[in-house]
Amino acid sequence: MPPRQAQQPQVVVVKSGGTSPLVWVLVALIVALVIAGAVLLVGGGFTKRSTDSSTQVNNQPEMAVQAAASKLETIDDLRRMIIAEPRSHKVIEKWAHVLSDVRLTENDIWGIDSATLRYLRNAIFAKHNYRFKSNDLMEFYCHYDWYQPLKANVTHELNRVEVYNIDFIKKHE
Numbered sequence: 001m002p003p004r005q006a007q008q009p010q011v012v013v014v015k016s017g018g019t020s021p022l023v024w025v026l027v028a029l030i031v032a033l034v035i036a037g038a039v040l041l042v043g044g045g046f047t048k049r050s051t052d053s054s055t056q057v058n059n060q061p062e063m064a065v066q067a068a069a070s071k072l073e074t075i076d077d078l079r080r081m082i083i084a085e086p087r088s089h090k091v092i093e094k095w096a097h098v099l100s101d102v103r104l105t106e107n108d109i110w111g112i113d114s115a116t117l118r119y120l121r122n123a124i125f126a127k128h129n130y131r132f133k134s135n136d137l138m139e140f141y142c143h144y145d146w147y148q149p150l151k152a153n154v155t156h157e158l159n160r161v162e163v164y165n166i167d168f169i170k171k172h173e
Contacts, residue, residue, distance in 0.1 A: 075108045086116040089143050096123035099165050114173040121169040124162045128154035 073081075078098065081091045099120065109117060119140065122132070126141040131149040141147045158166070 075102065075104075079108060079110070079112065082116060082120075083111050086113060087119055087140075089140075092119055092123055093144065095120050096127055099124050100127065100159060100162050103161055104165050104168050109169065109172055117169050117173045121166055121173070124158070124166055125154060128157045130154045 073094065075098065078091065078095055082088070082095065085091050109120075112120070119137075122137050122141070125132070126137075126144070126147050129148045129150045131152055132138040132141065138149060142149070
């Protein structure tokens, strides 16, 4: 009998048919963490740049202001929007929700032209259904479903923040 030769071990190469399921799980986990981080940064609602006492209304925490806002936009976002689209009905309406709750600062209105400031100031009156004497204001606010020009005087309905913002805006028009 001939001597037996040692068998060479066979090398088997296995090619993967695609990306490992473990890689996809890791990618999904990373995406979920990024989304969760973004949600935490946004803070879940309307935010002002600072949390000093001037951003609080009637000693209520800023969360009350957050609940009152309809979008996740800051005053800075609104300022940029109104500079890009002066006298836009959509943007003025967003401002109208904020002007009753947040005291404005110089930075909040920086770069907004005086004609647009006039519409912002009068948005406060429109929210209280003031009947404007000026035709352009009456025509502008009649585009909103919520505006009903019923009252000749609404000064007794204005809160302290609204009175402050009206005076503040008027000084800058």
